[in-house]
Amino acid sequence: MLRYLARRLLQGVFVLWAAYTLSFLILFTLPGDAATVAAAGGGDAGSVDPKLVEQLRHEYGLDQPLWLQYLRALGRALHGDFGSNPQTGQPALHEVTQVLPNTLGLAAAALLLAVVVGFLLATLSTFPRASWLRQTLGALPPLGAAVPVFWIGLLLLQWFSFHLRWFPSLGDQGFRSLVLPAVTLAVPTGAYIAQLLSRSLRLTLGRPYIEQVRAKGAGEARVHFAHALRNAVLPTLTMVGVLIGNLLAGTVVTETVFSRTGVGRLVVQAVGDRDLPVVQVVVVFAALVFVVSSLAVDLVYPLIDRRIVLGRAAAIA
């Protein structure tokens, strides 16, 4: 078990390093850098003074060879210093941690909502006797997964904020401002969970052991919740890492539509501004979330299915 953990941690460190390096290289292959953006002023200076760009490039240290810039940045990053936003001089780590609670709050609320609704929809679409009800409920998840997030956001805003005025359209202060964004973000994730879970529930319900449980006289509720769900949940659990990744990606759109501060919106701006330090902090953070959540899921497996033993290949046939 300890050896398993050590190996996984080592893999995690590799993933973080790879994320750091790739984001560095990708941003450098994009045309333009922080100096050209700063010189353009972001406003109406359509024409840029090339001398000014050179001067800024020198001030930002962007005129150094690429490998030197990379090694220096990596060395500092290992000590927790990811550098500063070249234009405002704010430390990148500070910029991200400042808005991180907002994004985590939004993602957590959306995840909770998605899990509850996803489980409800999945069980309801296999549970009722009436086939029309099963089919109607079963059609909802593909619909939810197909509709673009920004469209859901705008639709909710139109009705619940602009028309009924129940919720504010902007900002991130208080619970009321969290409702619409969380619902928006929960729709695709909830739909995904419902799709996965209902499929594997249907599969599990067709297994011979379920027939045996039924033959012993168990009611449908007992068959579902005590026997089928536990086995059916494994494939969904496997996808949790991916789901959290999707959630974080979804915050980009949600935070923009609802004018919330957060990591998603910050990273879009940072890419546009070629603000490498902020982009790297966010990428490394996202990689960290992915590594930790995958590890957590793997550690939970044996608790749900006793046949799984960690660290041994091909434990189940």
Next chain:
Amino acid sequence: MTTRVSAPKHATAPVAVLVAGAAALAFALAGCSGGSGGSGQTAGASSSTDEKPVSGGNLTFALSSELGCIDPQQVGNNDDIAIARQTVASLTTQDPKTGDIKPWLSSSWKVNTDASSFTFTLRAGATYSDGTPIDAESVKQNFEGIQALGAKATLGSTYLSGLKDVQVVDPRTVQVDFNGPSAQFLQATSTFSLGLVSDASTKLSVADRCAGKFAGSGPFTVKSFTPQSEAVLAKRDRYDWGSSTNAHTSEAYLDSVTFKVVPEASTLTGSLSSGQIDASADVQVTDLPQFDGNGFWVLNRTNPGVVYNLYLNAKTPAFADQSVRQAISKAIDRKAEAKLLTQWDKPATSVLSSSTPYWTDESSLLMQDVTGAKRLLDDDGWKVGGDGIREKDGQKLSFKLVYWQPSNDELQLVQQELKAIGIDLQLKQTTIADATATNNGTQALSWGNLTRADPDVVRTVFSARGTQNNNHRAAEPVDDLLDQQAATTDAKARQKLVDQATQQLIKEAWSIPVYQLSTTIAASEKVHDLKFEASSRLDFYDAWLSN
């Protein structure tokens, strides 16, 4: 849109209905009266100013781009400028109607004949928000601080280029000397870029200044600043040095102004119409009509400076040929371009926009003439090929334009107009970073404008001796004219030089004006006297909210 009308308590129901009907009629009439156009500089259905201003309240103003740096001496982004402008006073102010430079922190000034030495006499009693006096020494600290910021002061450092030294003659007199003529400097002293902050503030780190931790000289101070999303300005108590071009000189009427960033256009429109924000200057053109009346008002003003231009690169062989350049300019229908903008926008009539001091209407030189354009190309030997594109000696009139500005519709019209005379223009819109890196002098043509309420902006953009030199030309006689206007303080003489230079740039088609940039405020009826200053920047000092 719901219209709430509160009838007097004792009124009977039918009266209430009547009141509501009258109110609805009034709104309908207000809607009709809007958009009748104004003096050419400002237009739209503004709120009436007959009422007496009342103090108090918070105005919530929406911006569309993420907040970066709000230090007035470093700022370059239009949305950041809207915030920064309110925090500083300047040595002078510029009259938005006439373009004249008038007193603000300086009660008077003297300029020597070749515009290389400027002496300002400061008014007494003005202070920074940290309590220190605004004296000659602090002006010196400010200008030297901007020089030290160098490239980080994107605008201010160019206004001060050629600065020799700043001398403190006495506590209320400061003399600014340049190495050569710099007529533009007087107008520059009216801008936010040379707005004054306290001595201690000039020594703060770039990061602290950007985050609004400076002590300014203006009617508002920075109460809080959240990068990305929000800035709150608070009225400065006991401020009594309002500029001579404003409607009053004492404290601002608003207690505070909250700037909120709303990046998504439809959220911004919905938030304004549902009363969750009070005003914005970033409403999409297509959404503007709904705010013209109906409990709202709009105010449009053309930005002063060089209008949106196609800059042809002289190093491109086809564009070294004057006939090709002239044909492109003749192909463009500037009236049709203006129709793509708001209903208040007027066609481009010169290199300079109509709200710029020293602007002269040159529209007779900018008429669309498709047959004339074709004839120029025919006579010059450019033959239409099988694909409809003209060519000569194996060289095709086919070019690519990379730009980041929100000019898609306007440029697509240019694309169609050029196609009609046999020139192929490919368009690629991209990010600022991408476009700025691409347009490094190697491209056949580029696109841009520059906002500034002084004709010297023509020299900044077009002079072959300048650092921008957007046409990548070698020096020509027109550059002498541009240099001479920069050294002329006599208004009549300068006007003549500016006219000659702009006419020449248009005739030789180095300047191909396409349309004028304008800014439009859309605001709720309860907002009054939110205005534009001379550079079409927002001015919240006279603004007030009715109860």
